[in-house]
Amino acid sequence: MDEIKEIFLAEAVQAIEELSMLFTELEKNHDSKKAINAIFRITHTLKANAAGMGFNDIASMAHLMEDIFSEIKNNKLELNTQLFNDLFKANDILAKMIAAISDPSIKVVFRGTRTKLDVILREARGQGIVVTDDVPAVSAPPTPAVSEPAPSEIVSPENLPSLDDFNAAIEAAHKANENVTASVENHSEEVEEVEEEEEEVEEDTKVTFSDNINIPLRKLDNLLNLVGELIIERDRVIAMSQLDAYGGKSNDFARLTRITSEIQYSVMDVRLVQVNVLFSKFHRIVRDVANLEGKKVQLVLEGTENEIDRNVLQIISDSLIHLVRNSVGHGIELEADRIKAGKNPLGTVTLSAKNEKDAIIIDIIDDGRGIDPNIIKKVAVKKGVITEDAAKTLSDTDAIMLIFEPGFSSAEQVTSVSGRGVGMDVVKKSLDSIGGVVTVHSEIGKGSTMRLRLPSSMAVKGALLFELGESQFAIPLAYTDAVVSLKKNEIHKVRGGLLATYLERNISIVFLKDLFVLDQNTEISNAIDVSLHKSFDQLADDDMIYVLVVSYNNHDMGFVVDRLLQQKEIVEKPLQSPLDQIKFISGATILGNGNVCLVLDTPSISNFLFKSTKLK
Secondary structure, three states: OHHHHHHHHHHHHHHHHHHHHHHHHHHHOOOOHHHHHHHHHHHHHHHHHHHHHOOHHHHHHHHHHHHHHHHHHOOOOOOOHHHHHHHHHHHHHHHHHHHHHHOOOOOOOOHHHHHHHHHHHHHHHOOOOEOOOOOOEOOOOOOOOOOOOOOOOOOOHHHOOOHHHHHHHHHHHHHHHHHHHHHHHHHHHHHHHHHHHHHOOOOOOOOOOOOOOOOOHHHHHHHHHHHHHHHHHHHHHHHHHHHOOOOOOHHHHHHHHHHHHHHHHHHHHHHEEEOHHHHOOHHHHHHHHHHHHOOOEEEEEEOOOOEEEHHHHHHHHHHHHHHHHHHHHHHOOOHHHHHHOOOOOOEEEEEEEEEEOOEEEEEEEEOOOOOOHHHHHHHHHHOOOOOHHHHHHOOHHHHHHHHHOOOOOOOOOOOOOOOOOOOHHHHHHHHHHHOOEEEEEEEOOOEEEEEEEEEOOOOOEEEEEEEEOOEEEEEEHHHEEEEEEEEHHHOEEEOOEEEEEEOOEEEEEEEHHHHHOOOOOOOHHHHHHHOOOHHHHOOOOOOEEEEEEEEEOOEEEEEEEOEEEEEEEEOOEOOOOOHHHOOOEEEEEEOOOOOEEEEEOHHHHHHHHHHHHHHO
16 A cells, blocks of 8 residues: 555646646646646546545645536636636645645635635536535526427416415525525635635645655666666676686676766666756746736746756755745836836746766856846845945956845845845755756846756765865866966965956965964964965975966966876765764865775855855
């Protein structure tokens, strides 16, 4: 039963996602028979599956939706905005009811919505109102059958009803009508009461994922074949080792290495999913935010066939929600303002994905008003994010990046979409956790592009290995721009720090061995003045040093190391408590020689070094 239940939940979640997409499509094109038929088929299947599993409330809600679309198919029910709002709400409730099967702590209030759909259905059918869930059932009083007398039938005074009979009939009709009216009024009050109760339940805008994924059979077959080869090669190498016959057998180990690499990438391939799994959910999000803001916005999806690690996709889902909501709420103008500016009244938000080496690029593009760096600076100063002096020297690019600072918001009014001072900083934190980077390009009056550069896989990441003293470290290639060698006289002391020029750009130079011995609670200005010059002062003028040029959050830095080793793909594991509190280390990996190699936390180092620039 547990296995059957998992299958039901996987199919039910997929059904809810498809219904949301189809509702959005049908709302744009009321004449889409394809969408209507698909919705009817999905709700019918969901009803049957839920009933078979004993989930009667889910079956009842799905049955009502199925019947409503039956009436729509027969042109007995007209599609309108209110009906779509009710259908979207019913779909959200269905999603929560399905989620509550696995998590009983989830509170689901559904009676009001179910009753409202029942009323809509019966009105479409021309029936009396019949209310479920302990609300008295009332149907219209029967209409007496009246027949014409046969031509040969003679109506005599004796056959006519008496005056008392007429009075009794009229009185009974009045009582029946009063009962119907009272029941309908009671029903309306109860529907309103339950709807108010439903509105009190906080809306959940998080994107959820099923724990089941569909894997093409060819991928599993390839994985199985590679496992078989690995076992054969393993047994052969063991047998050879027992005979001590290693001389001239390096090709055997090369073959074993190749096979293990293939099986590694095959497993990674199984974890990949198309970004459309996430992108398709944003039709509903854009629709809801646009309606709330009173705007007309369309969503365009590009590159949905590109693949990315499912774990990466799940981690960034909340970030994408914030960015898309921000594009609609802050970026896209009202219809009147767009017309005044000579733009199409219909705003456009584009979600685009593309592969680039070992990363995937996701762009969130809007054709809205753009981001004015001068306004950002004023708001940042007003909110105490930066000082007035710092704002004067801040570049436009750095000013725009201030939107990712905690508590920053340029919204003049607090709404359910914007102005609460939370959200964009969450984007930066979630990206940092997986080695992702966000950049922003904006042009006033034309729109903005927010670009996320994400690792295509969480299982393996490219890294550059180096030594400090006798210890080995790794730094993710996602942050590494280049490796250069400099002489001491090419590095200069500026404002208590160290500076060098690389490709006509000024970059801050940091000796990592000096940084690691700092007390991390030390004030940053004092740290620069006192401690970060120690290794530099000990160098001779013609000494050559190795510098890793890294970039994070529009800041270029040069990390000085003792020795460069090699570029290598590593599997990073997080540090366990209490080591997880170390600021400059994000995790660790095991090298081929069995040694533990610590992985640098570039975002943490950058924030530590440049905090004074923004806040002081």
